[in-house]
Amino acid sequence: MKIENHILTGDDIAQRETPNRGGPITPEFLVFHFTAGRSAQSSINWLCDVRARASAHIVIGRDGAITQLAPFNIKTWHAGRSHWQGRSGLNNHSIGIELDNAGRLTKVGNVHKAWFQDVYPESEVLHARHKLDAEPAFWHTFTPEQIGRATALAEELTAVYDLKDIIGHDDIAPDRKRDPGPAFPLENIRARVLGRHEDVEExxxxxxxxxxxxxxxxxxxxxxxxxxxxxxxxxxxxxxxxxxxxxxxxxxxxxxxxxxxxxxxxxx
Ligand SMILES: [Zn+2]
CATH class of the missing domain: 2.30.30.40 (SH3 Domains)
Known part of the structure; x- marks a missing residue:
């Protein structure tokens, strides 16, 4: 994949313009999210709907397909009230990447349900404690395709924009957010892309x-x-x-x- 004029090009990359956007920004951070949605398409549709008052630069589907909703130098509305490294309002300073994922799940009898009532198999469920919480919970896992694409995209973006940090929504809004959560290997990606450790593997x-x-x-x-x-x-x-x-x-x-x-x- 390549970035030219703030637009991503390459295999399995589509463009769709969201109306939910602001003016020019100089990105300093990369913020990962999960969509807590049913499918990549439903999340893309919502993030392109003016009623959502929300958006992001990128949505990565479970098959690894990427959709870009706004150029990387344009403000999108993914972070909300947030703080990191002396900055507030991270929409003005960051690129937002959403990963199609059902989010936190609830165990009901033998099945794991999302907030929208879809059921997920055991093989797609991780029982783990979020770093900000005392008790473990159930989380929808990410696919290897998503993690591979997220890593490649983080590497490309960091090279082009000289990003200072790669973080989660939960890092910048810990009082109200838990995405991308413990199922996402954020620390591995961060270490690999920012080169803080050698030989970090997923x-x-x-x-x-x-x-x-x-x-x-x-x-x-x-x-x-x-x-x-x-x-x-x-x-x-x-x-x-x-x-x-x-x-x-x-x-x-x-x-x-x-x-x-x-x-x-x-x-x-
Ligand atoms: Zn988020």
Whole structure:
């Protein structure tokens, strides 16, 4: 992906203009959010509706598809009342990225429900404590495609705009916000992009009983090793349409391609 004249170009990147925008800004920060919505399309539609009084620069779908709603040098309305590093009103100083995600879930009997009543499978649920809360809660997980695209976009934006920090909505509005929350590997992305640590990898766990690991991104490629049992920890090396290249953490030198659907992010 590339940024030219404050517009993102590349594969699986679409443009749609939101009317919910202000004047020119000089971005200093990147702020991540979850949409707490049903789908990327429903969130995009809402963020382009004048009644929403809300917007963001980017929405990343669960398949990794990106939609840009405003140029990066134009103010969007994603942060609200907020503070960070001596700045207030972060809409005036930041780029906002929304990730399609149902947000915090509630356990009802055997199922996990979003606020809009849709039900999510166990494989898409993380039970974890938010850094600002005392008790653990249930959170909808992000896909490897989303995390891969978010990382690549953060790298590109940081290079072009010389950003000072990469933060969550919960960091800048801790009294009222919990997104993107503990299911999003913000610290890994921040460390990798801002170069504060070496060799930071995004870790995932296998959720299938046994997951085939192959030489290339497709079932036509041969297996490189025995199938990985549930719970195997792997590091994400590269993501492509429905497949990710991973590095098995417990074994030496096993690298290969697996189906994304059976990977779940491990919080830091
Ligand atoms: Zn938010």
């Amino acid at each position: 870790l995932f766990e296998v959720t299938a009983n046994f997951l085939n690991i192959r030489k290339g991104p497709g079932v036509e490629f041969g297996k490189v090793a025995d199938a990985l049992p549930a719970g195997t920890k792997v590091a994400l090396l590269e993501t492509r349409n429905r497949w990710s290249k991973i590095d098995v953490q417990q074994e030496n030198d096993i690298e290969g391609w697996v189906f994304n659907k059976y990977l779940k992010a491990i919080p830091e």
